[in-house]
Amino acid sequence: METLPITIPKMVRFTKFVGGKIIMKRKKCLAILLSVAMTAGMLIGCAGGEKAGSVYYLNFKPEVAEVWDEIAKEYTELTGVEVKVSTAASGTYEATFKSEVAKRNPPTLFQINGPTGYQSAKEYCLDLSDTELFKNLSDQSLAITDGDGVYGIPYVVEGYGIIYNNEIMNNYFALADKAVDITSADEINNFETLQAVVEDMTKHKEALEIDGVFSSTSFAPGEDWRWQTHLANIPVYYEYLADGVTDKAEIEFSYNQEFKNIFDLYLNNSITEPGLVASKTVNDSMAEFALGRTAMVQNGNWGWGQIAEVDGNVVNESDVKFMPIYTGVDGEENQGLCVGTENYFAINAQTSEADQQATIDFVNWLFTSDEGKKHVVEDLGFIAPFSTFDETQMPQDPLAKEIMRYMNDDEKTSVAWAFATFPSQTFKEIFGASLLEYAQGNEEWDHVVEEMTTSWVQEKAVTE
Secondary structure (H helix, E strand, O other), X not given: OOOOOOOOOOOOOOOEEEOOEXXXXXXXXXXXXXXXXXXXXXXXXXXHXXXXXXXXXXXXXXXXXXXXXXXXXXXXXXXXXXXXXXXXXXXXXXXXHHHHHOOOOOXXXXXXXXXXXXXXXXXXXXXXXXXXXXXXXXXXXXXXXXXXXXXXXXXXXXXXXXXXXXXXXXXXXXXXXXOOOOOOHHHOOOHHHHHHHHHHHHHOHHHHOOOEEEOOOOOOOXXXXXXXHHHHHHHHHHHHHHHOOOOOOXXXXXXXXXXXXXXXXHHHOEOOOHHHHHHOOHHHHHHHHHOOOXXXXXXXXXXXXXXXXXXXXXXXHHHEEEEOOOOOOOXXXXXXXXXXXXXXXXXXXXXXXXXXXXXXXXXXXXXXXXXXXXXXXXXXXXXOOEOOOOOOOOOXXXXXXXXXXXXXXXXXXXXXXXXXXXXXXXXXXXXXXXXXXXXXXXXXXXXXXXXXXXXXXXXXXXXX
């Protein structure tokens, strides 16, 4: 805190002069000192603003909650600015956000997941067009804009696909009686080949010392996002591509059979029987992979921590690889990973200017200072889309390296994140519940398609 010099006002009248010193009457002295202290406090307040700003970040990703807590603690120790972090439970961010912004001390920093997320939160989004964060964005077209304003800034580029343990894959390809002609996982470049490999690996589970080719198809409450969002992205992406659009009020789900191809492959070649998937979480799936019980798991580069931190992890870092999610679409031999972002920082326009500035300063520190960037790269594992990062300041974990390898491969086309246009969380929950019913054998596939397309139209109408 700034210390200001205190000057005794000229109007003070002294009553005694003793031994060269001015002595005030006790009561008047106390009153004057109190007045001076109050005046100094007011001056300090004016020097630093009416009130010292603070930061409250509502975090989207439970898997990095502890990292954000550490970042907040360090920033507060460095600057004296209070930083609070609260993390929404998996699958509850939208509801948590609505609850938190209605409180007396709402989040100052939060996340929107793209154009759809912006529409539902736009009244809280501050224009960030004049911030250093936006100016440092490597590709400013990635930002969420509305008119001349910038209301959401992507803070990480991520990717997902099928993570595989190359040691187990090599053990399979070394089998004398394998059913395929290829000799490496690198040669899998379409669904037909993937299916042949996976189904044959299931037949050789004992020889490969695994309990299933794929980790559990998690459907515990709030844990189905890998299917109703990430996997669903692929057919929606290809439908948009075929129609030459980037969004639709009505979806045909014209690539639903391709979705079914890979979804069935997961279910039928998994460590967990389809009827039991309602009890499985993403953490369960990642632990199964980390312990060497499975050879593959669908997830993103953020999942590295969930692998590396599992007690008893047996997977060598050099053996952790990615392959694209093949579904049977024509021309998928040139398909890359699903790369993009649904992670956009927004700053609450309905908080005080002091809190807004404190939040802007915090975010700038995170993506420009040496300390902040170290957290971004080493602890959060972000591939940050800002000019303040050079090639040496990128995550060095194996999955992040795989993302960069695919992005730099000119022969591969990344699958864009079309799921940023999905109508709502309600749509995702309806679709996820329908997929679970299908997985458990309680619903026919045609009914899944009908529910998906119907709820899409209904939720688009609500949000638009």
